[in-house]
Amino acid sequence: MRGQLSRFEVADDATSGDWLLQSGTISSDLITFGPMVYPAYARLNYADATLEDDAEAPTDITLVREMAVVLGTFTTTPDDCYFCVWDGYAGSFLSDEFAGLRKRVQIPGRDYVLFTGPLSALHEWENEFGRGGPAPAPAFMWPRDRRWCFTSDVDTEWATIGAERAAVEKLITRSPRAEKFAPPTV
Structure with a gap:
């Protein structure tokens, strides 16, 4: 499957993710809220309580793509x-294809395969x-200049x-599902 990826590459090494751990954010907060190094935070709610039928709801990744359009204007x-992908998703090719890959971003409680590519x-x-x-x-997404960081954990219904x-x-202002958010302080 690795050879079939067209826009994403496995990172040469996982050290590009070291800054997450070096942010000083405790691991449980890091995997849930991201690194506590930014002056402001937003929460993107995946669920929409106003919809009666979940089939009408956009997928999580659809909402993420909409946010990425905005975030792309705030990076050089x-x-x-x-892009970090949690290696524990059932049914994901990561479970099989990358089982032997040792270069991972490791945060206590989660291991991620690190990919690179354009937003x-x-x-x-x-x-x-x-x-x-x-x-x-x-699970995590950030540009090389680290002007922002997107975090989404398997155990939450928001990013x-x-x-x-x-x-x-x-x-x-661009998404009714986004709101200001004050994550726990370090």
């Missing part, structure tokens, strides 16, 4: 981004990672985006 490196490649996320069906959102205040304000 939109073509050079990192625009999110439009192909389900084709690349979903085996023809829905694919979960990246957290840390960024400059202007980026958070723009996210909130």
Whole structure:
């Protein structure tokens, strides 16, 4: 399957993810809220309580793609981004294809395979990672310049985006599912 990825590459090494652990954020908060190094945070709610039928709801990755359009305007490196995919998703090719891959971003409680690619490649996320069906959102996503960080854990129904205040304000104005969020302090 590795050879079939077209827009994402396995990172040469996982050290590009070291900054997450070096942020000083305790691991349980890190996997849930992301690194506590930004001046502002937004929460993107995947669930929509106003919808009577979940079939009408956009997929998580659809909502992430919408946020990525905004986030792409708040980085100087939109073509050079990192994407962590949790290696524990059942049914994911990661379980089989990358079982022997030792270069992982490791946070206590979670291991991730690190990919690189352009932010625009999110439009192909389900084709690349979903085996023809829905694919979960990246667990972490950030541009090389680290102007923002997107975090989405398997155990939550929302994602957290840390960024400059202007980026958070723009996210909130662009999506009714985004709101200001104050994660726990370190």
